[in-house]
Amino acid sequence: MNTLLTPASLGYSMPAEFAPHEACWMLWPQRPDTWRYGAKPAQRAFVDVAIAIAESETVLVGVNDEQYENARNQLPAHIRVVELSSNDAWMRDVGPTFVTHPDGHLALIDWEFNAWGGLKEGLYFPWDKDRRIRCKISEMLGIQRFEAPLVLEGGAIHVDGEGTLITTEECLLNPNRNPDMSRETIERWLQEYLGISKVIWLPRGCYLDETDGHVDNLCCFVAPGQVALTWCDDEQDPQGIISREALSVLENATDAKGRKLTVHKLPIPGPLYIAEDEASGLDRLNSSHPRLPGDRMAxxxxxxxxxxxxxxxPLLDPRHDGEAENILSTLFPTKRVIGVPAREILLGGGNIHCITQQQPRV
Incomplete structure (x- = not known):
């Protein structure tokens, strides 16, 4: 394995999400087989997310040309709208992973992308526009782009900025991503491209997560040595089993600095299911993931x-929204917690973290 010109060998590493940001990148929803009723309800939700984040940092929204005027007219003037074509709106996964250098340089990682599983198991086809997004953003920002020999989506990883990365076996070891790579090889590439030194492997992601178990729906770093974990009290619920598996791993793990992890439990909403009217407004295409009435959502x-x-x-369930908001307010005492109605985003298969990508400040 030639590591001569990898980001880590040049001194780059990936900062934690809780480190300072320069901006946040998003994409505009319009795909009719993902977003119901021509994506109009989803667009309203995306606008609300963008407005909330824009209180904190610059927000850039990439838009296909045919939706440019619509997006520009719906989004406030202080949110930047740029023409940046995509196949769908999951910027966390199709956008770049940014890395920084101690000398103040910013660069990005261009992972391989196969729409969460390739031609047989992926969520839609084609994904050619998505594959070009990272290259375009590197050109727009005038920064170096490192092409990584690894199929990986941004939602599959979380880092603490101090050498530790957390992910799931269900996703990164899935044969629909990198079938010829061992766990050790994947760890080595993560080290070389993100500047981390330790990987904590959780067995599975959230129940029925169509991304094959992205960690960002299950667990994330909220500070060095501290993680938030999706929690289900019901031991008979499949999510309850998954959460307990993850808790066992986390309680027995140490981070790259040798610290034991503190785990903060966030209750799951629901369970939540797709309603008849929510499924009826979608285009049904053979090349995309079906969304049917009664399907449980992650x-x-x-x-x-x-x-x-x-x-x-995300605000997802009035029975649990307040409890989750109170927990997050305790975990982030210096930040204002803003809840945004996000069921429309969940209906598309993800949520607020999935549609955003932070650009770190250097």
Whole structure:
């Protein structure tokens, strides 16, 4: 393995999400087989997320040309709208992973992307526009782009900025991503491209998560040595089993600095299911993931965005929204927690963290 010109060998590393940001990148929803009723309800939710984050940092929203005027007219003037074509709106996964250098340089990682599983198991086809987004952003910002030999989405990883990365076996070891790579090889590439020194492997992501168990829906770092974990009290619920598996790993793990982890439990909403009217407004295409009435959704309050001065969390269930908001307010005492109605985003298969990507300040 040639590591001569990898980011880590040049001194770059990935900062934690709770480190200072320069900006936040998003994409505009319009895909009719993902977002119901021509994506109009989803666009309203995306606008609300962008407005909340813009209290904290610059927000840039990438838009396909045919939706440019619509997006520009819906978004406030202080939110930047740029023409940046995509196949769908999951900026966390199709956008760049930014890395920084102690000398003040910013660069980005261009992972391989196969729409969460490739031609047989991926969520849609084609994904050619998504593959070009990272290259375009590197050109727009005038920064170096490192092409990584690894299929990986941004939602599959969380880092503490001090050498530790957390992920799931269900996703990164899935044969639909990197079938010829061992766990050791994948760890080595993560070290070389993100500047980390330790990987904590959780067994599985949230129940029925269509991304094959992205960690950002299950668990995330909220500070060095501290993580938030999706929690279900019901031991008979499949999510309850998954959460307990993860808790066992986390309680027995140490981070790259040798610290034991403190685990903060966030209750799951629901369970939440797709209603008849929510499924009826979608285009049904053979090339995309079906969304049917009665399907359980992988709702999670862990899928929040940490901004410079705000934490933007999804509002998903009135029975649990307040409890989740109180927990996050305790975890982030210097930031304002903003809840945004986010069921429309969940109906598309993800949530607030999935549709955002932070650009760190250097």
């Amino acid at each position: 709702g999670s309050y862990v899928n929040f965005y940490i901004g410079n001065s705000v934490v933007v969390m």
